[in-house]
Amino acid sequence: MGIHKDAASFANFDEVSIYHIDLDLKVNFEQKVIDGYAVLRMKCHKSTNKVILDSRDLSIKDVHYNGDSMPYKAVDHGVLGQSLNIDIPHTESGKEFDLVVYYCTSPTASALQFVDKELTADKNQPFLYSQCQAIHARSIIPCMDTPAIKQTYNARVQVPKGITCLMSAIGYGKDNRENDAKVKEWHVDGSYKDGLDYIFYDGYEAFLFKQPQRMPSYLFAIVAGDLEKRDISDRCAVWAEPSMVDKARWEFEDTEIMLKTAEELLGKYRWGRYDLIVLPPFFPFGGMENPCLTFVTPTIIAGDRSLTNVIAHEIAHSWTGNLVTNANWEHFWLNEGFTVFCERKIMGRIYGEGVRQFENICGWEDRMLPVINETFNPTHEFTKLCPCLNGIDPDDAYSTIPYEKGSALLLVLEQKLGDSARFEQFLRDYIDKFAGQSVVTDDWKQFLYAKYSDKKDVLDSIDWNGWLLEAGVPPNTPEFDDETLKDCRHLAKVWTDGTNEEVENLDTKVFNDLSSDMKVKVLDCIETSGKAFTGERFLKLFKKYDLENCGNCEVIFSFSLIALKSKYKPLVPFMIDFVTRQGRLKYVKPIFNKLFKWDEMRELAIAKFQENVPFMHPITAQVISKMI
Incomplete structure (x- = not known):
């Protein structure tokens, strides 16, 4: 399948890629920065004497290659940030090595929001949260900020005492240098090379995290604040500020039911835990599918569980997006269109097929058509399912198009192929086939044709160019039940x-x-x-x-x-x-x-x-x- 071009990344990931990141970080609320170091464990695909990482307003203090300091240079690229060009000794194909970058984030890092305590719900502690999608991870970590590359990560994060830190990973408690079994288990995989040691700061506590599943950079996430936890099930919990946590626990009571329903549809859940964190009101999205810790806006706490379809959407991302990922942002519909389609399948199974049908038609009429005809125009590049984003910040192209146009394509396919159960099996097979990988539309389409070789005439009747590459309203409309x-x-x-x-x-x-x-x-x-x-x-x-x-x-x-x-x-x-x-x-x-x-x-x-x-x-x- 190969590695696919990503116009939003400067990294030379065709030559060398990151397969694991170790982080030792300190969160400084007073200066609104995070500083520390990242150990980037890398593997060469081609012989090279350079590593190019993505960066955005990072203050780089030093770079080490296998313990030796290396020359580096940051080159500005406008809205896309900087490329961090690092010279390394000539390294042969197949060789693995560690690159250690000592750095500090900017107080205006695009992925981070430091919230003063006066602006939180309880006004007890300041708050920090991140939003890395689409290309903002580079403002927190020097990395290959592209969904074409996936890596595991371990992290040790120090925050002021009295503040709880969470990440898009499994938490291993606090690093208190005692013989705690969980801390020991974390250290086995997370012990740093090259003589690096842990630093303990007075007045701070260190939290430990491990993400054993390979994931793209945009799913890196951190949150810190005055937080309490309420369990929903053995693997699901909700975190929020103390005054909101019980209300949130009640609102999201059906999370475990949704997760089990998603497993029936899409296969075994592979991320260990599924926790929710209710963020401050300024979070820009309804939810963010960060692994092990979905971020949600408090705007979905309506007091009557009427907006919990957002949770079904983020749960579905555990398979479509997090597990099978778009290789670049021109194929974002592979994340979002599939997730909307699966979200509505989940809601239909729990609350009735009528709910799914109503959501489908509302998605078409209220969320897709106005964006095509009013927000943009029917000839606008961003109304294509696979737009060209060369030199464009993916945030500028963000809209409901990949969500609703993508979901509508899958709905049309399900209806034309004529067997809903078989199409659901195709979804599971697609996820199993590409689990842990990053794909583009052609990868999915080739797999679709292979699984439906007996229905090639039906697939050939689809106006693929009209759906994927042409702007405006799709070439045909799904069938909708419109009684309601x-x-x-x-x-x-x-x-x-x-x-x-x-x-x-x-x-x-x-x-x-x-x-x-x-x-x-x-x-x-x-x-x-x-x-x-x-x-x-x-x-x-x-x-x-x-x-x-x-x-x-x-x-x-x-x-x-x-x-x-x-x-x-x-x-x-x-x-x-x-x-x-x-x-x-x-x-x-x-x-x-x-x-x-x-x-x-x-x-x-x-x-x-x-x-x-x-x-x-x-x-x-x-x-x-x-x-x-």
């Missing part, structure tokens, strides 16, 4: 076309009894109807369903879009508060974008955004600033 959708559209039509009397006579219970997704669908149908929706009519909607007291962020987002369409000024302070007290890009980006385009509110929105930048994740701030 019709009910949602009918209710929305009363609101857009009905008289005041008809609106007044609507039974509030009908809307309140809908699932979260169905409520959102009603609101989205109102927003996208093309009909004028006055501020007066919006106020009736707002009051009738008591939307002001809704705890579901998906519903809040949807009725905010209606308010923006209606130019309903009294709700502007509410919306600005919503996009500044949480940083989830899914909500923040569209609302700020529409406020910026509203002439009367543009100046206020820009001022509020700029005022809030110090409290936002760097990724979020970067994305929003580009829209001004």
Whole structure:
């Protein structure tokens, strides 16, 4: 299969690759940096006298090759960071060696957010968390920051006493230099070469971690703060600040059920533990599938378990993404399209096939089509399933396209091939075949043709270029069960076309009894109807369903879009508060974008955004600033 080009990485991974990383790090909350050293265990694929790593604003102190100091040079490449060019003695193909890099991160590292204690939920301790996808691991570790390369890692991280540290790995407790069996077990695999020794700092505690499964750099993750743990099952737990942990434990009660259902669909879970960590509100994504420790936004804690499909999505990533990984970001749909497809399979098995069907049609209508036709345009490069990203920061191309267009392709295949059970078996075979590897679309497609050699005529009938390489709406639409959708559209039509009397006579219970997704669908149908929706009519909607007291962020987002369409000024302070007290890009980006385009509110929105930048994740701030 070979190693696939990655336009976002400078590393010479065709010549030499990292297969294991040992880290000894110290988290300094006062200076907002992490410093220490990384032992990169490497293997040559071709004879070479250089190693090129990916870096971003790292302060490099020294580099050692098998104990000897080596010359190095950092070369800037703009938005993609720096290449760290290291001269090494001529090394033959097949040889293994250690490269030790002593370094310190920048206080503005793009992957790290240091949160002052005043901004946490409990205000007891400062907080640190990382977000490395897509190419931000290079701002924490000098590495080959590409999903084409996978490695195991061990880490020893020191944090101030009173703070708990977690990582995307199995925790082995604290390194207290006592004869603790777990510490000894960690030291067997994690003992450093070249005479390197551990340093203990006064007032600090060292936490030990081991990730024995090979994983790409974007799944490296660290979090530190005032955290408590609540067990869900023998292998699942939730971590959060003390004031949130019990609420989170209740919200995510079904995690073990979802994990077992995913195993029935996709095969044995291979990562040991599946823990959740609830992050501060400024986390830019709904969830992040970091192995052993999924990061989730508190915006999915709705108080009624109505948004836990996010957990099903991140669980599915344990197979599609973490285990079988896109080799570069031009094939991101292999991670996300497969995961959305599997997420909905999981939800369908637990909550009924109707749930899956409804999610499929909402994904097509509400998450894919608007991005193609409004966010971008039908000819935009980023609406391709496999876009060209040469010289482009993958964050700039991020959208729902790989999620929903990719999932729709798999749905079309399942329907055309005509045997759902066989297609699910194909998914398991695909995962087993490529487990631990990084692949591109051609690898998957060749495997698909091999497994369905008896259905070659069906596969040949697929417009592959139209799906994979052409911009805009896919060449054909999956089959959808739209009965529930019709009910949602009918209710929305009363609101857009009905008289005041008809609106007044609507039974509030009908809307309140809908699932979260169905409520959102009603609101989205109102927003996208093309009909004028006055501020007066919006106020009736707002009051009738008591939307002001809704705890579901998906519903809040949807009725905010209606308010923006209606130019309903009294709700502007509410919306600005919503996009500044949480940083989830899914909500923040569209609302700020529409406020910026509203002439009367543009100046206020820009001022509020700029005022809030110090409290936002760097990724979020970067994305929003580009829209001004």
